[in-house]
Amino acid sequence: MKRAERDVLIKKAFDDSKARNGSRRIQVDLAEYGKKPDIKTILNSMERQGLVAKAARKFKVTTDSKHSLPVAPNLLEQNFSATGPNQKWVGDITYLMTSEGWLYLAVIIDLYSRAVIGWSMSNRMTADLVCSTLNMALFRRGFPKSVIVHSDRGSQYCSHDYRDLIKKHQLVQSMSRKGDSRKFLPFIKG
Helix, strand or coil, X not given: CCHHHHHHHHHHHHHHCCCCCCHHHHHHHHHHCCCCCCHHHHHHHHHHHCCCCCCCCCCCCCCCCCCCCCCCCCCCCCCCCCCCCXXXXXXXXXXXXXXXXXXXXXXXXXXXXXXEEEXXXXXXXXXXXXXXXXXXXXXXXXXXXXXXXXXXXXXXXHCHHHHHHHHHCCCEEEECCCCCCCCCHHHCCC
């Protein structure tokens, strides 16, 4: 294979990975198509073309529990079961890499069905994000009363806006103990 042809294949494999793959992964990709250039050849081609793989992203912290806002008691005490719908809801925030960059995803699940009942996405992790999520859950479930709404101690969940929304709709707020790193998103079905 000629150098120009090899450069085109390596550039295509690099672009197909959205500039995430380095020489070793590109070598694996090319091998799947019957092409077997060695690592040094791939490295030289990438250098010649100015192809540099994106660095792995650092872990993003989604819980800021170092604040002076009021914290609710832990009413669930690790009991993540429910005997019927709208008894216990659990909220959490995670982040996703998208074509638009990092976006934060807030969800609320009903512990009875493990179904997502509210969600919202934003490029900022604010009280508005979790309030929008709770509003969706309330609307989709017909505005039930006395539901325990559990989360971590993040500043978004301790915010005045979120606490006011819980009070307005006669819900009961619950928060994990400090240092409890249990994440709730694995409870999502599917």
